[in-house]
Amino acid sequence: MRSYTLIAPAKINLYLEIIGDRPDGYHELIMILQSIDLADQIDLQASVTDKIRVRCDNPQVPSDNSNIAHRAASLMAEEFPEVFAKYGGVDITIHKNIPVAAGLAGGSTNAAAVLIGMNLLWNLGLTQIELEELGAKLGSDVPFCVAGGTAIATGRGEQLSPLPSLDAIYLVLGKYRSLEVSTAWAYKTYRQEFGSSYIRDANSLVSRAEAVHSGSMVKAIVHRDAAQIGQNLHNDLERVVLPIYPQVLQLREVFASAGVLGTMMSGSGPSVFALCESQQQAEQVKFHVEKTIPDEDLELFITRTTTHGIQVRSLV
Ligand SMILES: C[C@@](CO)(OP(=O)(O)O)[C@H](O)COP(=O)(O)OP(=O)(O)OC[C@H]1O[C@@H](n2ccc(N)nc2=O)[C@H](O)[C@@H]1O
Ligand SMILES: Nc1ncnc2c1ncn2[C@@H]1O[C@H](COP(=O)(O)OP(=O)(O)O)[C@@H](O)[C@H]1O
Numbered sequence: 001m002r003s004y005t006l007i008a009p010a011k012i013n014l015y016l017e018i019i020g021d022r023p024d025g026y027h028e029l030i031m032i033l034q035s036i037d038l039a040d041q042i043d044l045q046a047s048v049t050d051k052i053r054v055r056c057d058n059p060q061v062p063s064d065n066s067n068i069a070h071r072a073a074s075l076m077a078e079e080f081p082e083v084f085a086k087y088g089g090v091d092i093t094i095h096k097n098i099p100v101a102a103g104l105a106g107g108s109t110n111a112a113a114v115l116i117g118m119n120l121l122w123n124l125g126l127t128q129i130e131l132e133e134l135g136a137k138l139g140s141d142v143p144f145c146v147a148g149g150t151a152i153a154t155g156r157g158e159q160l161s162p163l164p165s166l167d168a169i170y171l172v173l174g175k176y177r178s179l180e181v182s183t184a185w186a187y188k189t190y191r192q193e194f195g196s197s198y199i200r201d202a203n204s205l206v207s208r209a210e211a212v213h214s215g216s217m218v219k220a221i222v223h224r225d226a227a228q229i230g231q232n233l234h235n236d237l238e239r240v241v242l243p244i245y246p247q248v249l250q251l252r253e254v255f256a257s258a259g260v261l262g263t264m265m266s267g268s269g270p271s272v273f274a275l276c277e278s279q280q281q282a283e284q285v286k287f288h289v290e291k292t293i294p295d296e297d298l299e300l301f302i303t304r305t306t307t308h309g310i311q312v313r314s315l316v
Pocket of ligand 2: 060061062066067068069100101103106108181183267
């Protein structure tokens, strides 16, 4: 029986700008996405049955067909019915290290790993672009998780252009265990509160060009200038999440007071990251936060940016 183990990294958003709403209910975005080396492990095994089964060691994560890893396997079965009939089902085991509902694309990266793993398990020979296209059917962040590294994402987040990779910039990541933010809620609230300010005419396009700085962020990445990357972090969703979650705002302020290169909420939150000059600074910042916010509910991780997307670790 063949099996694969895949390592599926989380992402952070170095930049997230909402530029408009869309008729399909989604939002038009400019994002810069970055893989980090905090990762889940996904074991995929061909099953003797014709069933898709998911297990996860984190009780917050469903194991039925609402798990996005299950949805990824079902999509493969629907797209390739003859291959499914030939090879049968698959058992998926998720070892969760990425905090759940945190704005770190934990579910999306699991789905990307399943697409990549089943492509191998079923000898489909799909290209990365084809896997990204399948990923877009599952969620806006899945194509990026298939690709990994550093990328600009536009459209609803599924249209990718790679950027020069940013390896080994240290960051401290904080997440309150008991807080979860629904992505759908965050975008819906943004639309209700700030939707009237979307850019809809040429004059406002000019003022937006003056107000936003995705270009400065791209330049900072091209020059691998961590200090400038820290200065240009941006996330529009902070406008709706921070007022509702004072702990998240406080964490962000404590990171800022520790003299980091920059700090920002990731995606729809509530995790917050702080970019650091070195591993040593990251350790000092983590220590500072532990002393300043002595709360058992707050989980802190030291991690790094990585050039890796999904990695295939072993084949048995
Ligand atoms: C906010 C971001 C930032 O990277 O990620 P997370 O914080 O969830 O990790 C993404 O935009 C999320 O991507 P993803 O989590 O894949 O979202 P999806 O499943 O496609 O969509 C979840 C819901 O978010 C809203 N949504 C998502 C993307 C988008 N461009 N506009 C939206 O309005 C829609 O209401 C949708 O029903
Ligand atoms: N494989 C999975 N891993 C994590 N969460 C999952 C998974 N499948 C479904 N979910 C559900 O998806 C929701 C969003 O979780 P997650 O993908 O971790 O967050 P985010 O979209 O903020 O990055 C959670 O409510 C969780 O229960």
